[in-house]
Amino acid sequence: MPTEVPQPLRDDIVWLDLVEPTPQEDAFVEGLLGIPIPTRDELKDIEPSSRLYIQSNSVFMTASLVYRADSEDPHLTDVAFILSGNRLVTVRYAEPKSFQLFIAALGRVPEGKRDGTTLLARLLETIADRTAEILEHTVDHIDKLSTDIFRDRGKRRPPHYLESKLAKIAEAHRLVAKVRDSLGSLSRLLTFLMNVPxxxxxxGDSSLCATVAHDVETLSEHASFVAGNISFLLDASLGLINVEQNAIIKIFSIASVVFLPPTLVASIYGMNFHFMPELNWHLGYPLALFAMLMSAIIPFFIFRWKGWL
Structure with a gap:
């Protein structure tokens, strides 16, 4: 793409969406608008002064948005929002679903209200709505996990059943953590934006931004609540795993105690001393077997009576 601008940008072009721009494309837009376009490395800067600032009457803002939220590997991507005159410029290196939803709904924006500030306010509203949708799906997923873990506790389940659920819980926890990071960056951006001339x-745009800021604050509180539920579900799952492991160990412990008396009887009559009166008994062998059997049965019924089985 050439770096020289053959003609000025038309007035009816109010939004430039740069998706994974090359250095040549960055230079071309810089020539069009006369403003610096942040690079991928500059977007990753976490200093507030590098993410929210005004330069040459242009407003530069960066927020972290969740993308690939519907997959098993969600990520955060840094997106730049630039207000330059009457135009909005966005710079992104990923495809958050909120941008697709906003582009699909652009036809609902009145033509007389299509300027940079209005588009930015409505875009932020769409991002907040998409974040709420992600949280809603996560809550449904957590409810399903909770039902699967706690229902039918008396039924026999496959080995490592609960261990497989731990991976699902970890995925939900990771997604909610990224949503909370995204909401934090959006909250800072909106606070800064509402004070921009x-x-x-x-x-109208200022009121919409205030509404979106309130929604973001509410979503942050809801995300904290969801994170607490996930932590409880994780602790409960680990507790159930410990209960199942203790039950297995209890079975082996009881089996050891039950078979210990018969082993003692067999050990006594397995000794080869010469003077053992029972060796000359005609009923010695069946009596020994009977003693071994009773020494195993009696402890078993005692354990059942105590409720240990």
Missing amino acids: HMQADK
Whole structure:
């Protein structure tokens, strides 16, 4: 793409969405608008002064958004939002679903209200709505996991059943953690944006940003609540695993105690001393077997009576 601008950008072009731009494309847009376009490395800077600032009457903001939330490997991607005059510029190196939803709904924005600040406010609203949808799906997933873990506790289940659920819980915990990080960055961005003259100039856009900021705050509280439920479910699953392991150990312990008296009887009559009166008994062998059997049965019924089995 050439770096020289053959003609100025038309006034009706109010949004430039740069998806994985090359250095040549960055230079081309910089020539169009006369503003620096942040690179991928600059977007990763976590310093607030590098993510939210005003330069040459242009507003530069960076937020972390969740993408691939519907997969087993969700990620965060840094997206730049730039207000330059009447235009909005977004720079991203991933495909968050919120952008697809916003583009699909662009036709609902009145033509007379299609400017950079309005598009940014509505885009942030779509991002908040998508984040709420992610949390809603996560809550449904956690409820299903909770039902699978705690229901039918008396039925026999496959080995490592609970261990397989731990992986699902970890996936949900990772997703909620990324959602909380994203909401934190969005909250800082909205607080900064509401104090920017570009946004304060339009009461409608300013009011929408305030509403989105309130939604983000509510979602942050809800995400904390969901994270607490996940932690409880994780602790409960680990506790159930310990209970099942203790039950297995208890079975072996009882078996050892039950078979210990018969082993003692067999050991006594397995000794080869010459003077053992029982060796000359005609009923010695069946009596020994009977003693071994009774010494195993009696402890078994005692354990059942005590409720240990």
